[in-house]
Amino acid sequence: PDADWDAIDFFTKRTLKRLGDLGVKTAGIYGKFFRKAETTKAMDDAIKYANLLGDTAKANNMNIALEPMADPDSLFPTYVEGLKFANEVNHPEVKLMADMNYFLRNKESFEVIEKDPSMNLHCHIAGSGGAQPNVGGIRDTHKAFFKVLRDTNFEGGVSCACPWKNTGDGEFNLTEETAKTLKYLQYLRDEVYAE
DSSP: OOOOHHHHHHHHHHHHHHHHHTTOOEEEEEGGGSBOOOSHHHHHHHHHHHHHHHHHHHHTTOEEEEEOOSOTTBSOOSHHHHHHHHHHHTOTTEEEEEEHHHHHHHTOOGGGGGGOGGGEEEEEEOOGGGSOTTSSSOHHHHHHHHHHHHHTTOOSEEEEOSOOOOOSSSSOOHHHHHHHHHHHHHHHHHHHHHO
């Protein structure tokens, strides 16, 4: 009820313009920015904000990926609820991010992405305990996720949303850890897409 729309408008437009100037094509939006709507006005405001994001993104040559985050106090804690909200917003630049960690936390099947593959704009993955994907031995889970991406003809980005751990001897080396993770993901992708 106390939303400052002048500030929201100013910061949304300034932030997305700066990202657009840098060439960013997809802006991920933290799902906890959208609190559970307890009133019709709150839902109307959420839709108004999502449309502001979409309009501003369009003006800056980009898209918006709303990220369901498994927070029961947010408007769309699950991917299915995010899909429902994005469809209600009905803005061509407003889609979803499929974050594997939140699917797992919600015990939500990856197959829900198949309900409307065109709405999956970007994906996040991680390994066990939130580390990089090649850590923790959840290869079968990663394969299941990549199979859905393959089956839905997903061509967007898959990024690692995680803190990095040292898996080698000696001091942490980001270049080495990134190379290991990239090799793991390329191998996994090649294996799934060869099936």
